[in-house]
Amino acid sequence: MTMYGRSFGFDPGALCLELLPTGGAERYPQFESLHGPADLRAWAAESRLGPGLEVTVDEAELSAAYALRRALWQLAEARVDGAGALPPEPLAVVDATAAAAPPLTPRLLPDGTRGWVEGGTGSELLSTVARDAIDLFTGPYADRIRVCGAENCALIFADTSRAGRRRWCSMERCGNRNKVRSHRAARGA
Numbered sequence: 001m002t003m004y005g006r007s008f009g010f011d012p013g014a015l016c017l018e019l020l021p022t023g024g025a026e027r028y029p030q031f032e033s034l035h036g037p038a039d040l041r042a043w044a045a046e047s048r049l050g051p052g053l054e055v056t057v058d059e060a061e062l063s064a065a066y067a068l069r070r071a072l073w074q075l076a077e078a079r080v081d082g083a084g085a086l087p088p089e090p091l092a093v094v095d096a097t098a099a100a101a102p103p104l105t106p107r108l109l110p111d112g113t114r115g116w117v118e119g120g121t122g123s124e125l126l127s128t129v130a131r132d133a134i135d136l137f138t139g140p141y142a143d144r145i146r147v148c149g150a151e152n153c154a155l156i157f158a159d160t161s162r163a164g165r166r167r168w169c170s171m172e173r174c175g176n177r178n179k180v181r182s183h184r185a186a187r188g189a
Contacts, residue, residue, distance in 0.1 A: 010170045013141065013158030016133035017076065018047050019069050020156055026070065028154070034069075037062050037122070044125050049104070053116045061122030068097050068126055072133055076156045079137070079145040086137065098130035150174035 012018055022043055023032030034040050037057035044053050071090035078086050101123035109115040136142065136158060144159040148169035155169035168174040 010155065010157075012156065012169075013160040014132055014136045015048050016072055016129050016136055017145075017156055017158060019043070019065070019129060020073060020076065022069065024069060024073055034062065034065060040065050040122060040125075049116070049128070050114060053104070053120070054118070055104070055120040055122055055125050057122035057125070061126065064097065064100075064126055065122070067093055068130060071097075075133070075137060076145055077147075079142065080147045080156065094130045094133050097126050098134060099127075101127040103128040103131055148174050 010021070012020070021031065022034050022039075023029065034043065037059060040057045040062055041055055044055055045051065047053075071093035074090040075086055075094065078090075101121065104120045104124045104127075105117040107115050107117050136145070141158040141160055144164055146157060146159055146166070147153075148155045148157070149167035150169070153169055153174050157166070157169060159166040
């Protein structure tokens with residue numbers, strides 16, 4: 001992931017959460033990276049779905065991606081805030097997106113890796129992302145959706161660590177910064 005011109009490793013723990021750092025017109029317009037259909041295709045190819053994924057995306061599917069991303073932000077933030085029931089409007093968006101098209105079709109490649117059946121669409125991509133969100137919000141990590149512990153970082157992740165004590169979006173970025181601050185504070189005291 002690249003933020004403020006610097007790259008760092010960030011694994012949000014779920015495909016659906018990978019869509020969040022692409023921006024958001026309402027709250028994170030400075031990070032918007034989905035300016036056109038080609039950007040959504042590029043995001044898909046760089047996501048955990050893996051290399052070799054090629055989908056066709058049109059403007060309507062890009063608009064649907066914006067709506068899905070907004071809904072995922074709302075659901076993730078509700079979970080982080082400890083809301084009991086998830087808000088109904090974003091739930092409806094996720095459910096409708098999951099039902100709008102079949103998911104992308106995986107295939108087994110000769111080298112034993114996963115590939116994708118050619119001809120996937122943006123709607124199938126978004127259905128795959130929405131179904132991943134349903135799995136995340138109903139699965140074993142539903143109560144482990146967290147926001148980075150750094151005061152100036154809003155990245156959201158699912159803590160899939162065995163111990164369940166992950167605090168940072170990335171040890172390489174925010175975790176290391178916290179260690180340096182703590183070390184300097186200890187040396188200064």
